Amino acid sequence: MNEYPDHSTLSRRRLLGLGATGAVAATLPASVIAQRPPAPDWPKPKQPVRNIIFMVSDGMSMGAFTLAEMMRKHKGMGPSHWRMLWDKPGVRRATCMTHSADGWVTDSAAAGSAWGCGEHINNRAINYTPDERTPEPIHITAQKLGKATGLVATSRITHATPASFIANVPTRDLEDAIAEQILDRNVDVALGGGAKHFPAELLAKHPDVTLARSLADLNAAANKTGRLLGLFHDDHCHYELDRPADLPSLRQMAEVALKKLENSNTGFVLQIEGARIDHAAHDNDAAGMIFDQIEFDETVGAVAKWAEDRDDTLIIVTTDHACANPGLTYYAESGNKSFDKLSKATRSFEWITQEFKKSDKSIDSLASIIETATSIRLDENELATLGKAAFERQPIDAFDIANGSLMTLGALLANHTGVAFLSPNHTADYVEVTALGPGSEEMPAFIDNIHLHSMMLAAMDTRVPD
Ligand SMILES: [Zn+2]
Incomplete structure (x- = not known):
C-alpha cells in the first residue's frame, strides 16, 4: 500500500487538485459541477514554507462558531482567537464548498480526503476513489520531501479526519487497518483516543514508538526523540466538559506535538482536529458543543502564538462540514x-x-x-x-x-x-476557511474543499535549505 508516484512526477492537473482523470468528476451530480468554483492557479509562495498546520473544528456550523464566541464574551474571555486572526495583516478568508462525490452533504471521510488527496470521493471512503484508486495522502507526500508528520485529534486517532491525511481504506470503519497504517507509514506524532485499535501485538511491531497514556506521560515524552503515540481513551477522548484533569486537552496535545515536530530540520505537516464539536452537534448537545469549540479555539490561540514570530509556516483553520446548524x-x-x-x-x-x-x-x-x-x-x-x-x-x-x-x-x-438545532445530521452549508502565512496569499474568496490540498502541495513545492 506504499506504492505511490514519486512527487516529482505529479502532474499539473494533480497540483491543481483536479484528480488524475476525469473519472471522479464524472460521478459528481451535474448541478454540483456547475457550481464548483474554478481551481485557483496557486503560485509558489513568496516565502519558503517549512511547516503546514491544518486545523479542523469538525462539524462546525457557523452557529457553533458564533455561540462559542458569545460564550467567551459572556465569561469575560474576549473574542475568540480564531476571530482575532481575521484582524491580522495578510490573513485570508474564504467560503468553501464541502460536498462529496456522491452528495451535497459530505461525511468527514470524504471531506477529509478532499484535503488529504485532492479528489472528491464517496462518503465513507478514505483516499479511495469510486474507481478503486488509492491516491497519495498528503502526509506521504510530505514524508517524501523529508518532512515530519503529525496527527492530533480528540476523536479516536483512527477516525475519519486524522485518517484522511495518512490512510487509504475503502471504508472509514476499517479502524484497525487505519491504526496499522498510522504506525507502518511512520507518522511521527499521533495523539488522540482509540486505544482499542492498537492491540499489544501491533505495538510490539513498532518498539521505537513511545506510548503515552496520560497527561504526565505526554509531558514526559515531549523532550524525548523518536516517534510518539498518545492514546488517552479507549474510544474518543472525553468531551471538554467531562475530561478528567489527568488526561490532556486538545491544546495540551497540540503543544506537545509542536514541541516535538519543530525539531525536524526540514519542517513538518501537522493536522489538529477538535473532533467532538461534530459529535455534540449530532447529539444536539449545545453546551457540550460550545465548550469543545472553546477548547479548539484555545488551541488556535496556542498555534498562533507558536507561529507568531515565524514567516515559514502556513496555517489553515477550517471545518470539514457544518453539522445540525445550531443557533440562538x-x-x-x-x-x-x-x-x-x-x-x-x-x-x-x-x-x-x-x-x-x-x-x-x-x-x-x-x-x-x-x-x-x-x-x-x-x-x-x-x-x-x-x-x-x-x-x-x-x-x-x-x-x-x-x-x-x-x-x-x-x-x-x-x-x-x-x-x-436543525437536525441530527451534517448539512450542505458552505464553511469558513481562514489561512495565513506563506502559500495563503492567493486564496480566492470562494473555493472548493479540494483546493486546500492544492494549496498545501503548492506550498510544499518550495524546499527550505537545511
Ligand atoms: Zn459527523
Missing part, C-alpha cells in the same frame, strides 16, 4: 439569559447517556441526571414528552429524523436556553 433563537432579554443557563452545564449528553445506563432507568432518575449535567430541571410536561421519545419511541417532531431521544432532549433544553 430567542429575542431580547430571554436571549441574553441563554449564556447564563448554558454556562451552568457541567457535563455532556454523552455523560447523561452513560449515567442513565447505570441507573434504574426510570424517568425520575433521568430527570435527576439531566439536572446534574445541565442545572436545568425539566417540568412534568417536558418529562412526559421526553418519556414518549426515549421510552415509547413515539414521534415527537414532524421532521422524522429529529425523533431520536437525544434530539428531543436538545429541543426540550432549547425551551430553556434558546439554542435549537
Whole structure:
C-alpha cells in the first residue's frame, strides 16, 4: 500500500487538485459541477514554507462558531482567537464548498480526503476513489520531501479526519487497518483516543514508538526523540466538559506535538482536529458543543502564538462540514439569559447517556441526571414528552429524523436556553476557511474543499535549505 508516484512526477492537473482523470468528476451530480468554483492557479509562495498546520473544528456550523464566541464574551474571555486572526495583516478568508462525490452533504471521510488527496470521493471512503484508486495522502507526500508528520485529534486517532491525511481504506470503519497504517507509514506524532485499535501485538511491531497514556506521560515524552503515540481513551477522548484533569486537552496535545515536530530540520505537516464539536452537534448537545469549540479555539490561540514570530509556516483553520446548524433563537432579554443557563452545564449528553445506563432507568432518575449535567430541571410536561421519545419511541417532531431521544432532549433544553438545532445530521452549508502565512496569499474568496490540498502541495513545492 506504499506504492505511490514519486512527487516529482505529479502532474499539473494533480497540483491543481483536479484528480488524475476525469473519472471522479464524472460521478459528481451535474448541478454540483456547475457550481464548483474554478481551481485557483496557486503560485509558489513568496516565502519558503517549512511547516503546514491544518486545523479542523469538525462539524462546525457557523452557529457553533458564533455561540462559542458569545460564550467567551459572556465569561469575560474576549473574542475568540480564531476571530482575532481575521484582524491580522495578510490573513485570508474564504467560503468553501464541502460536498462529496456522491452528495451535497459530505461525511468527514470524504471531506477529509478532499484535503488529504485532492479528489472528491464517496462518503465513507478514505483516499479511495469510486474507481478503486488509492491516491497519495498528503502526509506521504510530505514524508517524501523529508518532512515530519503529525496527527492530533480528540476523536479516536483512527477516525475519519486524522485518517484522511495518512490512510487509504475503502471504508472509514476499517479502524484497525487505519491504526496499522498510522504506525507502518511512520507518522511521527499521533495523539488522540482509540486505544482499542492498537492491540499489544501491533505495538510490539513498532518498539521505537513511545506510548503515552496520560497527561504526565505526554509531558514526559515531549523532550524525548523518536516517534510518539498518545492514546488517552479507549474510544474518543472525553468531551471538554467531562475530561478528567489527568488526561490532556486538545491544546495540551497540540503543544506537545509542536514541541516535538519543530525539531525536524526540514519542517513538518501537522493536522489538529477538535473532533467532538461534530459529535455534540449530532447529539444536539449545545453546551457540550460550545465548550469543545472553546477548547479548539484555545488551541488556535496556542498555534498562533507558536507561529507568531515565524514567516515559514502556513496555517489553515477550517471545518470539514457544518453539522445540525445550531443557533440562538430567542429575542431580547430571554436571549441574553441563554449564556447564563448554558454556562451552568457541567457535563455532556454523552455523560447523561452513560449515567442513565447505570441507573434504574426510570424517568425520575433521568430527570435527576439531566439536572446534574445541565442545572436545568425539566417540568412534568417536558418529562412526559421526553418519556414518549426515549421510552415509547413515539414521534415527537414532524421532521422524522429529529425523533431520536437525544434530539428531543436538545429541543426540550432549547425551551430553556434558546439554542435549537436543525437536525441530527451534517448539512450542505458552505464553511469558513481562514489561512495565513506563506502559500495563503492567493486564496480566492470562494473555493472548493479540494483546493486546500492544492494549496498545501503548492506550498510544499518550495524546499527550505537545511
Ligand atoms: Zn459527523
